[in-house]
Every structure is written in structure tokens, then in C-alpha cells.
Amino acid sequence: MAQEKVRKPDSALILAIAYVVIGILFCIFKGEVISWIMTAAGVLFIVQGILHIVAKRTTEGIINIVIGAVILLCGWLLLKVALIIFGILIAASGVLNLIQMFKGGKLALIPLIVAIATIAVGVLLVVSQWVVFDVMFIIIGVLFIVDGAIGVFNSVKK
Numbered sequence: 001m002a003q004e005k006v007r008k009p010d011s012a013l014i015l016a017i018a019y020v021v022i023g024i025l026f027c028i029f030k031g032e033v034i035s036w037i038m039t040a041a042g043v044l045f046i047v048q049g050i051l052h053i054v055a056k057r058t059t060e061g062i063i064n065i066v067i068g069a070v071i072l073l074c075g076w077l078l079l080k081v082a083l084i085i086f087g088i089l090i091a092a093s094g095v096l097n098l099i100q101m102f103k104g105g106k107l108a109l110i111p112l113i114v115a116i117a118t119i120a121v122g123v124l125l126v127v128s129q130w131v132v133f134d135v136m137f138i139i140i141g142v143l144f145i146v147d148g149a150i151g152v153f154n155s156v157k158k
Contacts, residue, residue: 016151023144030134034079042072083129091122 026033045068052061070078097115101107124132 010155012151013155016148016155019144019148019151021148023141023146023148026137026141026144028141030137031130033137034133035076038071038075038079042068042070042075044068045071080129083133084126087122087125087127087129089122090125091119094118094120094122 029036045064047068049061049064049066049068052058052064054061094115094117097111097118101111101115121132
């Protein structure tokens with residue numbers, strides 16, 4: 001009886017499928033993904049801190065535990081403040097670009113649209129961070145899905 005050669009899935013195919021799954025999760029759960037990431041990061045810092053303390057590296061351990069606790073307890077506040085600051089900077093950049101266009105006397109359509117869109121994104125980040133976050137995660141999710149689908153196609157095509 002002849003043995004049939006069973007093809008094992010290669011790592012590229014597994015990675016491509018993982019990209020598709022991650023992309024789908026990003027599209028479904030949107031901004032909630034950041035909550036998972038912050039929780040995982042906080043827990044990992046605390047676990048690493050405990051491991052450092054067990055290994056007699058007390059200072060590193062305490063620092064890691066404090067960082068983990070700050071991420072778990074204050075992560076959302078820090079993220080909200082960062083998004084507001086980032087939104088203000090983006091809106092200011094758009095306003096400056098708009099002012100430079102009017103001062104230069106050259107009003108081209110594309111740069112005008114880009115400047116207005118930049119101001120709008122900056123204002124949305126300040127006023128409604130989570131809407132922008134949700135849209136951003138959907139876009140990232142779609143990119144993951146497309147990249148994963150291309151990877152699956154290339155792996156199966158071999």
C-alpha cells in the first residue's frame with residue numbers, strides 16, 4: 001500500500017488565516033480591542049514584575065507592577081488625554097495649512113480638501129474619540145482581512 005504524502009500547513013498559511021481572523025475581530029469589536037490590549041499589557045507587566053521579584057530583582061519587579069497597575073487603573077484616562085492632545089495638534093496643523101494657502105493666494109482643490117479633512121479629523125478626535133477609534137479599527141481590520149486573504153491565496157497557490 002502506497003503512503004500518501006500529507007501536506008502540513010505552512011507557517012505562512014497559518015499566519016494569513018490569523019490575519020483574517022484578527023481583521024474580522026477588529027471589524028466586529030472595533031474600539032473594544034484597545035480595552036483588551038490595555039488589560040493584557042497591564043496583566044503582563046504585573047506578571048513580569050512578580051517574576052522579577054521572585055528572581056530577586058526587586059526594583060525592576062516593583063517598577064513593572066506599578067506600570068501594570070497604572071495601565072489597568074488609569075489606561076483609559078491616559079488614552080483619552082492623549083487622543084485629545086493628538087486631536088488638537090491635528091486640527092491646528094489643518095488650520096495652519098489652510099492659513100498658508102490663503103496667504104499664498106493659491107487655492108488648489110486637493111490641498112484645500114486635505115486641510116479641511118485634517119481639521120475635521122482633529123475636531124472629531126477631541127469631541128468624539130471613540131467614533132474615530134471605531135472607524136480606525138474597521139479600516140485596520142479590513143486591511144488585515146485583505147492581507148490575510150492574499151496570504152491564503154498565495155499559500156494555497158503553491
